[in-house]
Amino acid sequence: MARSVKYKVTGQxxxxxxxxxxxxxxxxxxxxxxxxxxxxxAAFGAGGLLTLMVLFNGTLxxxxxxxxxxxxxxxxxxIAALAILLVLRPKRAxxxxxxxxxxxxxxxxxxxxxxxxxxxxxxxxLSGTIALGLAGQVIFSLFADMRGLFGLPQRMPTRQDYVxxxxxxxxxxxxxxxxxxx
Amino acid sequence: xxxxxxxxxxxxxxxxxxxQINGRLALSTTAMESSFWNHIVGLGFITIAALIxxxxxxxxxxxxxxxxxxxxxxxxxxIAAGSWLIAKIGAAQTAMLIIAGQMISGVVLDIAMxxxxxxxxxxxxxxxxxxxxxxxxxxAANRRTSEGYRPEKRCNxxxxxxxxxxxxxxxxxxxxxxxxxxxxxxxxxRSLSYDTGIAAMSYSFCRSFNKDHKSPTSMNAFPLVALAQxxxxxxxxxx
Numbered sequence: 001m002a003r004s005v006k007y008k009v010t011g012q013x014x015x016x017x018x019x020x021x022x023x024x025x026x027x028x029x030x031x032x033x034x035x036x037x038x039x040x041x042a043a044f045g046a047g048g049l050l051t052l053m054v055l056f057n058g059t060l061x062x063x064x065x066x067x068x069x070x071x072x073x074x075x076x077x078x079i080a081a082l083a084i085l086l087v088l089r090p091k092r093a094x095x096x097x098x099x100x101x102x103x104x105x106x107x108x109x110x111x112x113x114x115x116x117x118x119x120x121x122x123x124x125x126l127s128g129t130i131a132l133g134l135a136g137q138v139i140f141s142l143f144a145d146m147r148g149l150f151g152l153p154q155r156m157p158t159r160q161d162y163v164x165x166x167x168x169x170x171x172x173x174x175x176x177x178x179x180x181x182x
Numbered sequence: 183x184x185x186x187x188x189x190x191x192x193x194x195x196x197x198x199x200x201x202q203i204n205g206r207l208a209l210s211t212t213a214m215e216s217s218f219w220n221h222i223v224g225l226g227f228i229t230i231a232a233l234i235x236x237x238x239x240x241x242x243x244x245x246x247x248x249x250x251x252x253x254x255x256x257x258x259x260x261i262a263a264g265s266w267l268i269a270k271i272g273a274a275q276t277a278m279l280i281i282a283g284q285m286i287s288g289v290v291l292d293i294a295m296x297x298x299x300x301x302x303x304x305x306x307x308x309x310x311x312x313x314x315x316x317x318x319x320x321x322a323a324n325r326r327t328s329e330g331y332r333p334e335k336r337c338n339x340x341x342x343x344x345x346x347x348x349x350x351x352x353x354x355x356x357x358x359x360x361x362x363x364x365x366x367x368x369x370x371x372r373s374l375s376y377d378t379g380i381a382a383m384s385y386s387f388c389r390s391f392n393k394d395h396k397s398p399t400s401m402n403a404f405p406l407v408a409l410a411q412x413x414x415x416x417x418x419x420x421x
Contacts, residue, residue: 037319039267039270039271040271040275040279040315040318040319042263042266042267043263043267043271043275043276043279043280043283044279044280044282044283044315045263045283046259046260046263046264046267046279046280046283047279047280047281047282047283047284047285047286047287048283048284048286048287049256049259049260049263050260050280050283050284051283051284051287051288051291052252052253052256052287053253053256053257053260054284055291056249056250056251056252056253056256057250057253059246059247059249059250060243060246060250060251060253062246063241063242063243063245063246063250064239064240064241064242064243064246065237065238065239065240065241065243067228067231067232067235067237067238068238068239068240068241068243070228071225071228071229071232071238072243072251072253072254073251073253073254073257074221074222074224074225074228074254074257075225075254076251076252076253076254076255077217077221077225077254077255077257077258077261078218078221078222078225078254079254080254080255080258081214081217081218081221081222081258082218084214084258085214085215085218088214090212090214090215091212092210092211092212092215093208093209093210093211093212096210097210098206098207098209098210098211101203102203102204102206102207102210103207103219103223104203104223105199105200105201105203105204105207105216105219105220105223106200106219106220106221106222106223106224106225106226106227107223107224107227108196108197108199108200108203109196109197109200109220109224109261110224110227110228110231111196111227112193112196112197112200113228114231115189115190115192115193115196116190116193118186118189119186119189119190119193122183122186123183123186124183124186124187124190128187128190129190129193132187132190132191132193132194133190133191133193133194133197134194134281135191135194136190136191136192136193136194136195136197136198137194137195137197137198137277137281138194138274138277138278138281139195140194140195140198140199140273141198141272141273141274141276141277141278142273142274144198144202144273144274145272145273145274149202150202150203150205150206151206151209152202152205152206152209152268152269152273153269153272155272155274157274160317160318160320161274161275161318163314163317164278164314164315164317164318165274165278165314165318166314167310167311167313167314167317168278168281168282168310168311168314168315168318169281170310171282171285171306171307171308171309171310171311171313171314172281172282172285172307172311174303174306174307174310175285175288175289175303175304175307175308175311178300178303178307179289179292179299179300179303179304179307
């Protein structure tokens, strides 16, 4: 009896050591790619922030031009980010300088604003623009994850991911085309 | 119509692209600094575009309510959150959860503001999104991941190398890339029939390389190696 218990314990510890060994090899300590629940909640909350952003920037677009509605948030955002950086002074992750192209994310974001403002006034309307944009975003994200583009961690999507993705997309399409409102 | 549809899809791709580039910057610096650069570079770009096309202050912008200006500071938090999360849970899941959050909070906002809408469509839509989030939240234990950029190992991050890394599915230093091509060329030299040898050797080389480096998938580098070997018909001298 005692012997079997002992075996069981050693078996467990051995299994555990294999697990930690693998984890060490798969991911370095400073970059844990294992998703946690609070990451999910944070991403969901960020989506809520996006709704507020669309509401506020849309209000600006009612009074001013489309250029104004994207220029002002960038201006106030730059000031706010600078203030936060000066107050918090977060420590940089690496001492080596990042390549110059990593600073160009803002250009891509600004072109997005122009493209959407061009397509909103066509037969696509707001709902069509949003729906096609979601499709493009999801497909490119999946591709980037599979390939590990731009030096980000590579992740092969699982079957669960595809199921969850299609459920969320279907729900979104229903809300966009039949839900009314924004 | 097809042109505008393509533009709308392109807009979505650019959203994702922007988040990935910002996420890469956040790996080297911080999420907040990445958000700052995103805003200041975007500001410069829009300013130039507005100077070219004109009409920045058209309409009556001074009549807009004060709270409409809060979009900027909220955007700072949003971009910072996106660049922090993309390295943690991946581009696809980040996009998915942001979409879910946007859609559900949009419905809540619509109901709060009393906007008319189809109740059934709202219930079904929100239900599907919640179900999708529940499925996605259950972690897949056997997910295959590999680490991205590592500060302690300096990667060659020119655009060409990035493209190569995307195809090879592994960040590769310049030295390792030249080693890769050189070994491939040496193996080619040994083959009897040159052009068929190139194909066969490229194939076996890719297999052994992927096995050695524990790459999650195999054989994607095959066309690249075959091309590299064909271009180096005269094999590189082993030094």
